[in-house]
Amino acid sequence: MYIDVLFWMRQKRWFLFAIAYGLIMHFGVTPPVDLNPAAFDALIIISMALILIITEPLPLPAIAMFMLFMQVVLGIDTANNVASSFMNDAVFFIMGSLMLAVAIVSQGLDKRLALAIIYLTGHKTWRIIAGFTAISAILASFIGEHTVAAMMMPVGLTLVRYAHKDPKKVAGLTAALLFSIAYGATIGSIGTPSGGGRNVIMMNYWAEFGAGSVTYLEWIKYVYPMVLIQIPFTVLILLWTFKPEQSNLDSAVRKLVIDVARAGKIKGREWLAIFLFILVFLGWVFLSEDFGLGIIALLGVFLYLAFGLVEWQELNRKTNWGVILLFGSAISIGIQMNETGAARWIAQVIITNLGKVIDNPAILQGSVSVLLTGFMSNILSSSATVAVVGPIVLDLGGDKILIGYATAIASAFGYFTAVAAPACTIIYSSGLVKSKDFLRAGWKMGVLSLVSLLGLSLIWWPLL
8 A cells, every 4th residue: 555655656756746836826825915815826827737737647638637627726817716717619620620530530531631631742741740730820910820730630640540550669750740740730830811810819919019001011021031941941840750661651551542542533422521521611711710720619519410421429439538628628728818807917027127127118029028928828718818918018119010910920930739729639539649749849930930930020011
């Protein structure tokens, strides 16, 4: 018994550390005078959750539950309010897109799409990873990272399945392929105003702050070079971090070709499945502002069920409910960060302290917009980050348009955890990448993005 307890304590040492840290902070530390107790407790929950997410002493769904019940235990909000903050359209979208992926795979459409991409890229592994990164980035520039990640993940998983029966035997290849989708979609989402809701939020702030308006093409002219620069470097980072076990996928492609050939020409059910997905896709692109991405995704799932293209038992069995729980919990605590004033307090503390060491107003403004936004986008959602940080940095003076571009770009630096961005959450739902994988590649992506943004602001923008 004694040995069992010691073994458990050794296995769960990071869990015990997080609990001890939380107890000390809650009972032993007085909140700063300009931070209310509820906001302080929200920050404690966030920091404890980050410790648990990074070290993984508990399953992530358990950490999700921890973030929910601790809000009520510490008195930040009522049980009903916490429950209502958990479920919103973003959670509907993650749930619906994961179910749509199951429905698409059940029809075999993932194999046909994977083969079509292989025809473009060839059989070499690095070219396939480069192709996935570029396709995800370019598509996400126009239709958003959420949509692209949900659409591409089944395709990536198909290639992994054909590369080896046991994905653990090709862990490097699996991670490189899945991260090419997530990071490709993330870096592409800044390319145009329609790439993400945060871009539109910034355009509205420009109007409110009297900085003028920016057209769709002007946004592309200033920001799209950042996307093009990052694509090849992202490929290099992924191949460096996750070394694929196979230099070419000849065997996997042969199996894929044979399987698609055996399935024959596309049948009526598959055409119907394609038609329904196109309807959902068009709904995401043209109707999401009125109806929400999540509601449209759930409508698509409903239609697949209504037409008998997928069984509920299959959706229930293959949908990763733990990821949905985790994403909803992260949004819930993010809302508390915003409503209690914790997010704004962090922003003001960083600005005050940076101001003590940086005298130049322009450098201070740039540092605050990029570092603060990049940091907070890994805690809050990117849209919420721009909503909170945008007015603060625009109020610092200087060129509001350029600082707005920098803020919107930095809000896409959510590379570090599975819940930092929807695209990261979606690939995590596969169960084939770990939390530590996001840190292994995330810090390199963070450095790359900072350098790229610096180069863009010093070299490209002065030429325009």
